[in-house]
Amino acid sequence: MDSQKNRVRMGECFGLNLTVEFISLLCSLFAFIYGAHVSFKNRGALFLQIITCAFGCFSLGNLYDLCYFVCMERADYSFNIGSLGYLGGMFFLFSSYYGAMDRIGDNKSKSLVKYKVYSLLLSSMNLILCTIMMYGANFNIFLFVSSVLSSAVLYFAFKHLFLPDIENGILKVMKQYNLLIISLCVIKNLYDISCLYSSALSPYLKLLLCTITIFIMPQAVKGVKKWST
Numbered sequence: 001m002d003s004q005k006n007r008v009r010m011g012e013c014f015g016l017n018l019t020v021e022f023i024s025l026l027c028s029l030f031a032f033i034y035g036a037h038v039s040f041k042n043r044g045a046l047f048l049q050i051i052t053c054a055f056g057c058f059s060l061g062n063l064y065d066l067c068y069f070v071c072m073e074r075a076d077y078s079f080n081i082g083s084l085g086y087l088g089g090m091f092f093l094f095s096s097y098y099g100a101m102d103r104i105g106d107n108k109s110k111s112l113v114k115y116k117v118y119s120l121l122l123s124s125m126n127l128i129l130c131t132i133m134m135y136g137a138n139f140n141i142f143l144f145v146s147s148v149l150s151s152a153v154l155y156f157a158f159k160h161l162f163l164p165d166i167e168n169g170i171l172k173v174m175k176q177y178n179l180l181i182i183s184l185c186v187i188k189n190l191y192d193i194s195c196l197y198s199s200a201l202s203p204y205l206k207l208l209l210c211t212i213t214i215f216i217m218p219q220a221v222k223g224v225k226k227w228s229t
Contacts, residue, residue: 027210031055054092061085090149097156119158127151150185173226
């Protein structure tokens with residue numbers, strides 16, 4: 001009787017995780033296809049093109065996860081081909097901030113130093129907490145590198161959220177986008193850590209990531225449109 005209940009429970013877990021992996025792939029593909037249609041077809045802003053590439057990378061990572069789960073009936077948390085997709089996506093998000101986008105709001109004046117300090121403290125706290133929690137489980141170098149990259153993205157997202165607005169309200173219109181990016185990075189870190197601990201929360205955290213993913217690209221497009229009006 002107990003063994004039958006265990007089989008039923010395992011079957012339910014498999015079905016839930018398979019569904020979540022499939023939904024995650026669909027959401028990242030939506031962000032990529034929508035972004036490609038808006039930014040590449042119509043020769044949109046470079047900022048949007050870089051974000052689109054980020055979700056293209058995330059889609060490849062999700063595709064690998066789905067295929068591996070279907071074939072092996074379990075998730076793979078080791079460094080693999082899919083991991084390169086997630087790392088590549090974070091690199092693209094970082095590069096979307098670093099450079100021209102960052103220079104729009106940060107003129108390097110001394111009055112802005114405090115905002116940089118606040119942002120650095122918050123992003124550093126994220127990295128420190130992730131590292132501590134990872135050492136409580138089986139330390140995973142890929143997830144550590146991922147948390148380093150997400151902390152770098154968080155630094156810029158926090159800074160653009162805190163910086164005083166500039167002419168034409170460019171920073172103001174991107175506040176919702178920056179909040180979504182902050183949520184994406186934080187929830188992704190929580191998801192990675194929950195996977196290390198084999199937590200039952202993992203699929204639900206990934207569903208939350210899916211929800212955030214759906215809104216990021218449309219919000220970025222909405223913000224960029226306001227730049228040009």
